[in-house]
Amino acid sequence: MPKQSVIFETIYHEFKVMVFNLALHYLQNIEDAEEVTQDVFVKVYHSLAHFQQKSSYKTWIYRITINQCLDFTKKKSSRKRLYLFGAKSENESEYLNTSTFxxxxxxxxxxxxxxxxxxxxxxxxxxxxxxxxxxxxxxxxxxxxxxxxxxxxxxxxxxxxxxxxxxxxxxxxxxxxxxxxxx
Amino acid sequence: MEKDQWIQTVLNSTNGITTVMPSDDLLAKIQLKIKQQEKVAPTTVWWIAASIAVLVTLNVALLQKAKTKDNSTSSYLEHTLNQSNQLY
Missing domain, CATH: 1.10.10.10 (Winged helix-like DNA-binding domain superfamily/Winged helix DNA-binding domain)
Incomplete structure (x- = not known):
């Protein structure tokens, strides 16, 4: 387990900027990008033992990031739809303000x-x-x-x-x- | 002309973009999330295992009860038939 943590930390320091910036370009919101970056690295940590080295770490992490961004966008748009039909929340501007990033x-x-x-x-x-x-x-x-x-x-x-x-x-x-x- | 120029300006607006650094406490947040998930996972597994065990026990108990009831009903029938359906 400690060995896995060491590998994980090395991977984190090597790819954190790449993951965060791709998430930022995709989601156009700093808080959302940080949340997705967290989720990406949690996934990386749990999948590290099963990683089969068929591709490079970079390619693998890029794929995870893209999938997490797509999932996040889908979840956010469904929440947005719910909001439109439901009660108004304080986060209205957060949901509707994506095009002014x-x-x-x-x-x-x-x-x-x-x-x-x-x-x-x-x-x-x-x-x-x-x-x-x-x-x-x-x-x-x-x-x-x-x-x-x-x-x-x-x-x-x-x-x-x-x-x-x-x-x-x-x-x-x-x-x-x-x-x-x-x- | 003006339109094409504007489109090109917009398309090239990301030229010279610099990378943005994530916050310093991001790794700590990630490690906390990992720990929380590790804490939750075994409990969840135990809850699921316990629920399955309870369900299986209930099913077995109910099946046995039904079987005993069935046996007693058939033996009662046999008994009454033997008594009332005498051939002599």
């Missing part, structure tokens, strides 16, 4: 544009969002993304291409609103 790692002069980008990223399909975030924000190569998402490289290329096209189309629609607001 200001990423603390983005340059000050780009913040306003990044808010628009994150809002549009959330409208992509799950796979397109994952592939786009891994490519654009985590800076992974297509073969690395393919391994994480357990897809072919051409499938990943296609996902990223479609994500970019979709983002451009949606941003084109947003431009009209933007113009009305600032002109």
């Amino acid at each position: 200001e990423h603390p790692g983005i340059l000050m002069e780009n913040q306003e544009a990044a808010v628009q980008l994150f809002a549009v990223i959330n409208t992509l399909t799950e796979n397109q969002k994952t592939a786009f975030l891994l490519s654009k924000l985590d800076g992974l190569s297509n073969p690395e993304i393919a391994e994480i998402m357990e897809m072919s490289i051409s499938a990943v290329e296609s996902l990223i291409f479609r994500a970019k096209v979709s983002l451009q189309e949606k941003l084109a629609k947003k431009f009209t609103e933007y113009r009305k607001k600032y002109k």
